[in-house]
Amino acid sequence: MEIQRPRGTRDFLFNEMKERKCVESTMRQIFETYGYGEIKTPIFEELSLFTTKSGEGIKDQIYHFQDKGGRDLALRPELTAPVARMYIKELQKTPKPVKMYYFGSCFRYERPQAGRFRQFWQFGCELIGGKSPGSEAEVISMAAHCLEELGLKDFEIHIGNLGILRNILNDANIEGDMQDQVMGIIDKGDVNELANLLEDIEVDDNSKELLLKLIGMKGNSSIIKDVEALINCSEHACNALFELEELLKSLEAFGFSDYVVNLGIARGLDYYSGTVFEIYVHGLGAQKQISGGGTYNLIEVFGGENVESTGFAFGFDRVMDALKKQEKSIETKPSVKVFVAPIKNDLKLKAFEIAQKLRKNGISTDVDLVGKKLKKILSYADTLKIDYVVLVGARDLEEGNVTVKNMISGEQEIVSIENIAESLKHKLGT
RNA sequence: GCCGGGGUAGGGUAGGUGGUUAUCCUACGGGACUGUGGAUCCCGCGACUCGGGUUCGAAUCUCGGCCCCGGCCCCA
Known part of the structure; x- marks a missing residue:
């Protein structure tokens, strides 16, 4: 019932x-x-x-x-x-x-x-x-x-x-x-x-x-x-x-x-x-x-x-x-700005680590918790109107980097993990 | 407490003179597609508000409850 x-x-x-x-x-x-x-x-x-x-x-x-x-x-x-x-x-x-x-x-x-x-x-x-x-x-x-x-x-x-x-x-x-x-x-x-x-x-x-x-x-x-x-x-x-x-x-x-x-x-x-x-x-x-x-x-x-x-x-x-x-529009921007996506599920722990680093730097961040496929994550991030997706993949990781994707323009940039928080803060204009 | 209109998947709907498996859109999950989203296609999930009555048979008719919408009363 x-x-x-x-x-x-x-x-x-x-x-x-x-x-x-x-x-x-x-x-x-x-x-x-x-x-x-x-x-x-x-x-x-x-x-x-x-x-x-x-x-x-x-x-x-x-x-x-x-x-x-x-x-x-x-x-x-x-x-x-x-x-x-x-x-x-x-x-x-x-x-x-x-x-x-x-x-x-x-x-x-x-x-x-x-x-x-x-x-x-x-x-x-x-x-x-x-x-x-x-x-x-x-x-x-x-x-x-x-x-x-x-x-x-x-x-x-x-x-x-x-x-x-x-x-x-x-x-x-x-x-x-x-x-x-x-x-x-x-x-x-x-x-x-x-x-x-x-x-x-x-x-x-x-x-x-x-x-x-x-x-x-x-x-x-x-x-x-x-x-x-x-x-x-x-x-x-x-x-x-x-x-x-x-x-x-x-x-x-x-x-x-x-x-x-x-x-x-x-x-x-x-x-x-x-x-x-x-x-x-x-x-x-x-x-x-x-x-x-x-x-x-x-x-x-x-x-x-x-x-x-x-x-x-x-x-x-x-x-x-x-x-x-009166159709007074009230500001309702989504609060999450960044999504951290492991390209393969075996990198999820690294993704958690990066997400947490961003959060500790005051950036509203979400991360894939359930092992979704990359395609689904991007689609999900898209419907949630997220600004940037951080792609965590083995190739970049070897050099200590990740790929930051702008979800509006589609442009991608390789950023070192060390600078990831600063770089995103800058991009988000905060 | 009173009067009127309603209630079909998560959201939006078709069906209403009773008759197989209840329509369509959307959302959601999976796939086509093993490091890249918004498109397309395929598959899947998922509903008759609840209870009684009439009937061989009720989403459909009927009565009652619950809830929603509008109004009355009230409004500290």
């Missing part, structure tokens, strides 16, 4: 792995350029880490289990909670802001579909402490920088601010769970459902109208004035709006102005307080969102000090999808 891959999981072969690696290292490099350090947390955590953050209902979508000691554990469904946990344990007393990034796989028990898998990868960061429009702007700029560096086109970064909405809800006496519920519906973008709910809970007409107008506000920085005119009666909401305005100014200073202000972005969880942003790429089907982030106070939820943090994560697989859809 054939054993199948678990549902919603994937195998990555050589080429795909190379592409992923290439994107990963680009992201890594950018994040490090902005002063972030890499961290890594366990693949599984205590289940309660995630239920504390997102509620008991989240269990349905988590791979969780009991280990042999009866501990309730879960494969991590996301990385911000583990990072917050780690921060509290290890980093609370380090100078702020703490800037860290991570890359790792997460697991969710969901119905697989385009851009959605049961094991998927997130590449993200957290900037803990030092909340300011500047911090938020830097984080957003970095996200944009990554995508530009990768050559991704037509991405849209939407920026919103939950403080505006929450303050208006507060002023209308919608608080606590009801407020989170309203935010959840705004997040869904269902205007009718929102109107009905506001009707049901008897919100005054002014607030209702204001909310419905606000969540439709979308555009460049010029809409700030329109929003201001709308909410001029609310002092707290105006403070939040001012925060947003500061963020936009900082963003321009960081050199990124191609954003969309979108006050319809929301989150149904109460530790999201201020700035939120999402990145979309159209043409990816239902899963067009490739990244999401914002500012939140999660540390306190886990019993740490009251510190706000800003973070975001790329849905790594979706970034890959988007790049592929």
Whole structure:
């Protein structure tokens, strides 16, 4: 019986792995350029880490289990909670802001579909402490920088601010769970459902109208004035709006102005307080969102000090999808450059010796291990797009030489074994 | 959890109104060719997603599972 891959999981072969690696290292490099350090947390955590953050209902979508000691554990469904946990344990007393990034796989028990898998990868960061429009702007700029560096086109970064909405809800006496519920519906973008709910809970007409107008506000920085005119009666909401305005100014200073202000972005969880942003790429089907982030106070939820943090994560697989859809070619040169081929099988030990000499000199080298015929080796080297084949034969060997064959031009050159590494390095241009 | 479309060698496919040994391409292994690759020819390898049902007989019809694709719900 054939054993199948678990549902919603994937195998990555050589080429795909190379592409992923290439994107990963680009992201890594950018994040490090902005002063972030890499961290890594366990693949599984205590289940309660995630239920504390997102509620008991989240269990349905988590791979969780009991280990042999009866501990309730879960494969991590996301990385911000583990990072917050780690921060509290290890980093609370380090100078702020703490800037860290991570890359790792997460697991969710969901119905697989385009851009959605049961094991998927997130590449993200957290900037803990030092909340300011500047911090938020830097984080957003970095996200944009990554995508530009990768050559991704037509991405849209939407920026919103939950403080505006929450303050208006507060002023209308919608608080606590009801407020989170309203935010959840705004997040869904269902205007009718929102109107009905506001009707049901008897919100005054002014607030209702204001909310419905606000969540439709979308555009460049010029809409700030329109929003201001709308909410001029609310002092707290105006403070939040001012925060947003500061963020936009900082963003321009960081050199990124191609954003969309979108006050319809929301989150149904109460530790999201201020700035939120999402990145979309159209043409990816239902899963067009490739990244999401914002500012939140999660540390306190886990019993740490009251510190706000800003973070975001790329849905790594979706970034890959988007790049592929745009036919963005990603460098996938074969890594092996040289193949050492014994002309007769009785010279294989000499071939091993030469191959090893090249490897010790940093040249990616393959060697025939199974006694293939020369013809087959050359054919094999050809399909693998290998640059040079070192032919090890008795005639040359008598003089201490081998023949180096250029697989593209077909030219051959006799080289002494002594100089073989140097000669190949030179030919390969390294 | 729900709705729709699918599943034939490693990859891509033909066959579908039930009827010998399931088509073709490609890849792979061997040979023609004992120190020289990409071409050609020959040979070989290799599949009906799984299980039940109808039937003398199922890749084909039927039911269910599994998996894939698209969408809904959800999306921390």
